[in-house]
Amino acid sequence: MKKPSQPDTIREDILVKIFSGDLVPVKVLIADVERRQNIHLDKLSKYQEIEQENFLKTEELTKAEKLKYLVLKAGIRCEIEWLGWCDEALEILKDL
Template sequence: MLLRLRAAAVVGTDGLEADLRRHRELHARQLAEYREIERRDFPPGKDGPEDRLRHLVLRAGIDLETFWTQWLDHALSEFARLPDTARE
């Protein structure tokens, strides 16, 4: 996605917004799934050593998907601010 965005500055943005929205939806769904796993598998008080390690791995996934959804929101916002001529 980052390479696609960088290339758009040279080759144009045709289809870029749809790609950004599609990726945003994929990352949002993955984030929701990870949060559901966290809710289900790591309730308050479940903090044994093995649980803490497993939760740490899950938190990496949550943090990564949070980053991507926030970044894609920002990218879509910036894309909307481009002049129409730059989006053709």
């Protein structure tokens, strides 16, 4: 716990598929991105539900609860970023 943390390398199958996407029909890539988009929408919804149920009154949270909330907020932001990427990817893929 006392050692500094380091960012992890992104290892996502979907990025490898997109990078090598010229090997398959575009419709395969679109279907996979749409599937991932639905997964990220579901995760975001669950995270936001947890936020609404447990973290509305941030001023009343204990130290431990505030730390957990910070982790939840990171998860929410991550899902929002993935959804933005999916939108952008679909826009580009549908234009190919």
